[in-house]
Amino acid sequence: xxxxxxxxxxxxxxxxxxxxxxxxxxxxxxxxxxxxxxxxxxxxxxxxxxxxxxxxxxxxxxxxxxxxxxxxxxxxxxxxxxxxxxxxxxxxxxxxxxxxxxxxxxxxxxxxxxxxxxxxxxxxxxxxxxxxxxxxxxxxxxxxxxxxxxxxxxxxxxxxxxxxxxxxxxxxxxxxxxxxxxxxxxxxxxxxxxxxxxxxxxxxxxxxxxxxxxxxxxxxxxxxxxxxxxxxxxxxxxxxxxxxxxxxxxxxxxxxxxxxxxxxxxxxxxxxxxxxxxxx
Amino acid sequence: xxxxxxxxxxxxxxxxxxxxxxxxxxxxxxxxxxxxxxxxxxxxxxxxxxxxxxxxxxxxxxxxxxxxxxxxxxxxxxxxxxxxxxxxxxxxxxxxxxxxxxxxxxxxxxxxxxxxxxxxxxxxxxxxxxxxxxxxxxxxxxxxxxxxxxxxxxxxxxxxxxxxxxxxxxxxxxxxxxxxxxxxxxxxxxxxxxxxxxxxxxxxxxxxxxxxxxxxxxxxxxxxxxxxxxxxxxxxxxxxxxxxxxxxxxxxxxxxxxxxxxxxxxxxxxxxxxxxxxxxxxxxxxxxxxxxxxxxxxxxxxxxxxxxxxxxxxxxxxxxxxxxxxxxxxxxxxxxxxxxxxxxxxxxxxxxxxxxxxxxxxxxxxxx
Amino acid sequence: xxxxxxxxxxxxxxxxxxxxxxxxxxxxxxxxxxxxxxxxxxxxxxxxxxxxxxxxxxxxxxxxxxxxxxxxxxxxxxxxxxxxxxxxxxxxxxxxxxxxxxxxxxxxxxxxxxxxxxxxxxxxxxxxxxxxxxxxxxxxxxxxxxxxxxxxxxxxxxxxxxxxxxxxxxxxxxxxxxxxxxxxxxxxxxxxxxxxxxxxxxxxxxxxxxxxxxxxxxxxxxxxxxxxxxxxxxxxxxxxxxxxxxxxxxxxxxxxxxxxxxxxxxxxxxxxxxxxxxxxxx
Numbered sequence: 001x002x003x004x005x006x007x008x009x010x011x012x013x014x015x016x017x018x019x020x021x022x023x024x025x026x027x028x029x030x031x032x033x034x035x036x037x038x039x040x041x042x043x044x045x046x047x048x049x050x051x052x053x054x055x056x057x058x059x060x061x062x063x064x065x066x067x068x069x070x071x072x073x074x075x076x077x078x079x080x081x082x083x084x085x086x087x088x089x090x091x092x093x094x095x096x097x098x099x100x101x102x103x104x105x106x107x108x109x110x111x112x113x114x115x116x117x118x119x120x121x122x123x124x125x126x127x128x129x130x131x132x133x134x135x136x137x138x139x140x141x142x143x144x145x146x147x148x149x150x151x152x153x154x155x156x157x158x159x160x161x162x163x164x165x166x167x168x169x170x171x172x173x174x175x176x177x178x179x180x181x182x183x184x185x186x187x188x189x190x191x192x193x194x195x196x197x198x199x200x201x202x203x204x205x206x207x208x209x210x211x212x213x214x215x216x217x218x219x220x221x222x223x224x225x226x227x228x229x230x231x232x233x234x235x236x237x238x239x240x241x242x243x244x245x246x247x248x249x250x251x252x253x254x255x256x257x258x259x260x261x262x263x264x265x266x267x268x269x270x271x272x273x274x275x276x277x278x279x280x
Numbered sequence: 281x282x283x284x285x286x287x288x289x290x291x292x293x294x295x296x297x298x299x300x301x302x303x304x305x306x307x308x309x310x311x312x313x314x315x316x317x318x319x320x321x322x323x324x325x326x327x328x329x330x331x332x333x334x335x336x337x338x339x340x341x342x343x344x345x346x347x348x349x350x351x352x353x354x355x356x357x358x359x360x361x362x363x364x365x366x367x368x369x370x371x372x373x374x375x376x377x378x379x380x381x382x383x384x385x386x387x388x389x390x391x392x393x394x395x396x397x398x399x400x401x402x403x404x405x406x407x408x409x410x411x412x413x414x415x416x417x418x419x420x421x422x423x424x425x426x427x428x429x430x431x432x433x434x435x436x437x438x439x440x441x442x443x444x445x446x447x448x449x450x451x452x453x454x455x456x457x458x459x460x461x462x463x464x465x466x467x468x469x470x471x472x473x474x475x476x477x478x479x480x481x482x483x484x485x486x487x488x489x490x491x492x493x494x495x496x497x498x499x500x501x502x503x504x505x506x507x508x509x510x511x512x513x514x515x516x517x518x519x520x521x522x523x524x525x526x527x528x529x530x531x532x533x534x535x536x537x538x539x540x541x542x543x544x545x546x547x548x549x550x551x552x553x554x555x556x557x558x559x560x561x562x563x564x565x566x567x568x569x570x571x572x573x574x575x576x577x578x579x580x581x582x583x584x585x586x587x588x589x590x591x592x593x594x595x596x597x598x599x600x601x602x603x604x605x606x607x608x609x610x611x612x613x614x615x616x617x618x619x620x621x622x623x624x625x626x627x628x629x630x631x632x633x634x635x636x637x638x639x640x641x642x643x644x645x646x647x648x
Numbered sequence: 649x650x651x652x653x654x655x656x657x658x659x660x661x662x663x664x665x666x667x668x669x670x671x672x673x674x675x676x677x678x679x680x681x682x683x684x685x686x687x688x689x690x691x692x693x694x695x696x697x698x699x700x701x702x703x704x705x706x707x708x709x710x711x712x713x714x715x716x717x718x719x720x721x722x723x724x725x726x727x728x729x730x731x732x733x734x735x736x737x738x739x740x741x742x743x744x745x746x747x748x749x750x751x752x753x754x755x756x757x758x759x760x761x762x763x764x765x766x767x768x769x770x771x772x773x774x775x776x777x778x779x780x781x782x783x784x785x786x787x788x789x790x791x792x793x794x795x796x797x798x799x800x801x802x803x804x805x806x807x808x809x810x811x812x813x814x815x816x817x818x819x820x821x822x823x824x825x826x827x828x829x830x831x832x833x834x835x836x837x838x839x840x841x842x843x844x845x846x847x848x849x850x851x852x853x854x855x856x857x858x859x860x861x862x863x864x865x866x867x868x869x870x871x872x873x874x875x876x877x878x879x880x881x882x883x884x885x886x887x888x889x890x891x892x893x894x895x896x897x898x899x900x901x902x903x904x905x906x907x908x909x910x911x912x913x914x915x916x917x918x919x920x921x922x923x924x925x926x927x928x929x930x
Binding site for chain 1: 651653654657659662666669670671672673674676677680731734736737738741749751754755756758759760761763766767770771777781784808812861862865868869871876886889893903906909910917
């Protein structure tokens with residue numbers, strides 16, 4: 001639909017496209033810098049980059065502490081994902097189809113960690129563990145991530161439920177399947193995309209989480225905390241190397257995700273932000 | 281097609297002596313490789329109520345959007361009062377639109393919606409207030425001035441959309457299926473209101489619809505669009521009683537299409553024949569079901585110059601005041617016959633029609 | 649349609665989890681803020697208003713809170729200035745490249761927050777990429793010191809992080825504007841600029857509010873960017889909380905500050921939600 005009215009406003013669209021170009025430059029400048037300097041022989045900083053090298057990657061691969069933290073992060077992310085889904089899916093179902101006293105408060109509480117600065121969630125959980133005499137460890141981090149990310153599972157699955165045709169479940173019940181069978185054979189398969197999307201997002205967010213973990217950390221580091229520890233000591237190109245690797249993996253995950261959900265553009269992130277800001 | 285269209289326009293102009301307001305000249309438009317409009321030429325007269333009628337996909341909405349300025353034609357021109365219209369952006373055209381789903385601004389009140397065009401034109405405050413009041417009174421919506429569009433019914437939204445467009449005193453008002461979202465009763469009521477409103481304000485209306493009944497009730501002229509081309513442009517009476525093509529005859533009302541041939545001034549169709557004034561060759565006739573009469577044998581034939589035949593009722597459909605009979609003749613010809621319900625016909629019937637009522641129509645070409 | 653047992657099964661487990669891991673911790677935060685620390689560094693579980701009295705008296709808390717709000721406000725404004733025109737461009741002028749551009753905005757979201765903050769550090773440092781570049785092209789002789797370890801660096805980094813978050817709800821709200829409203833506006837004689845101010849902007853306010861709230865609230869509570877790039881002049885309120893929970897070891901005072909922050913955030917969310925309701929018409 002090319003509108004003739006565009007023609008007189010071309011000047012404005014031109015201004016806008018320059019602005020868009022500049023914003024993209026701003027968004028990508030640090031990422032590009034990061035990757036370029038992961039191959040820079042003389043370390044981070046200094047223009048122009050010189051002495052192309054893979055040394056930092058070599059050093060990185062020999063660095064056991066980092067790989068231990070990567071493994072820790074993966075474990076934490078997987079368990080947190082399981083917890084978030086196990087409680088987030090029922091929470092979405094409850095918001096969609098049950099009425100109980102305090103439902104509005106419950107909705108707000110579940111979604112609050114999405115919009116709340118991580119420090120508040122982290123601190124209040126820290127106090128819980130202290131009062132409960134629970135030693136800080138990867139387990140407490142898992143509980144923290146699980147709690148904070150239930151909101152993601154709930155938001156995504158709730159959005160999926162809004163699109164689900166209730167008549168399908170009624171048909172299943174009508175054909176003699178009980179609630180349990182209907183749940184597994186009709187409800188869950190219909191929510192498949194929402195659940196996979198939520199799972200991917202929870203995994204990524206957990207892998208990257210630091211504000212909550214910061215307060216709940218025991219002896220074992222997750223990857224962001226390991227990176228944080230090193231950053232406090234100074235700049236090291238190994239961080240560029242590991243970050244570049246993670247970036248590439250994230251890109252692969254994004255591409256996989258779009259392959260999976262080809263029929264529609266994902267608006268998860270937008271849904272999340274909107275849900276977070278609106279409290280529902 | 282064009283010949284018919286131009287001829288009818290010429291005929292109508294002669295009849296009314298009105299000046300042309302808008303002139304669409306050889307407009308064509310395609311979306312990608314899909315031709316939507318092919319070489320449309322159409323004149324719209326001052327104060328006229330013209331309906332663009334067509335099935336979905338016929339290109340009627342596209343034609344309307346080209347006049348409004350939301351689409352640009354690939355070729356052809358649109359002129360209004362001696363000025364080229366198609367080069368102007370929509371906001372510089374003295375044309376306003378009533379949108380299909382009204383497109384009322386949800387963040388503005390009824391009053392602000394109606395005053396929108398006047399405010400963006402930076403008219404003095406008191407003039408705006410006066411004209412908005414007047415427009416709201418015209419559509420009997422004064423008491424809803426402060427409501428938001430979401431709070432009023434579909435019929436009321438329709439009136440507001442109308443007031444919002446008319447308050448700007450356009451030279452031409454475009455209406456894109458404005459009644460399609462209303463239920464049947466309200467729709468009929470609005471048809472009447474819209475028509476009388478148009479007479480009152482004297483502005484030319486171009487009304488787009490897919491509903492042939494609606495087109496018949498409201499229009500001065502109907503432009504029937506089929507797959508991007510004008511099939512016929514004529515007054516409702518003309519288009520009904522003298523359809524130019526088989527498609528027109530079938531789309532507007534119900535008809536029997538009789539295929540036959542003319543030989544030495546006699547049309548022959550199955551076992552029927554009657555004298556005609558046309559050259560030899562194959563021919564197609566449209567014969568409306570209500571133009572076939574059942575002969576009451578007790579009373580006898582109604583005239584001398586009629587075509588008579590016999591047939592047997594195969595099926596009957598009750599339509600309230602009339603009944604539609606499917607009659608099969610002895611020679612296998614099947615025709616629909618509309619009779620008044622009170623007459624209880626059954627079994628074998630004697631039927632007749634006047635040769636004048638069998639209108640020769642052109643075959644409608646297949647188009648892709 | 650759903651039986652009692654079904655509804656209980658979907659309701660009770662999440663309710664319990666939320667009660668234990670969200671409701672109780674928030675309650676504890678509230679309680680802690682009225683407790684105190686003994687000279688032997690033990691938490692004293694008796695009620696006192698001392699923490700709040702301290703908050704009231706000690707100027708540095710107020711100053712830091714206001715500085716944090718000022719930093720958050722700047723981040724919010726810059727994110728809007730970057731995000732809104734971008735969203736408008738994508739929604740109304742990008743044509744077939746719209747989807748690609750949308751992905752391009754999303755992708756940086758998948759790069760770790762920490763890593764992006766760190767990348768800015770490598771760019772802004774006195775021997776960082778930017779300074780060496782400026783010297784390389786002879787624009788400056790000496791490194792510009794104000795770039796890193798300043799509120800500027802914090803605002804820049806947080807703007808970088810929250811611009812996509814601000815963009816997303818704005819873009820969604822622009823995409824939800826029925827295009828026939830834009831046509832109707834042009835039809836009624838409004839130019840593109842008039843149409844923007846009178847139709848498009850008002851209808852995208854809910855998205856603007858959501859994005860602005862997000863950027864402001866999350867920047868307000870941030871403590872990592874200030875630690876990494878802020879220097880002494882870039883300290884924010886959460887940094888004080890962190891040190892109270894760490895080296896300074898005064899959890900109750902930290903809890904009191906956190907609670908104030910929580911209330912501030914909730915008030916903002918409430919405000920934004922009400923404004924959004926006022927500005928949404930569907």
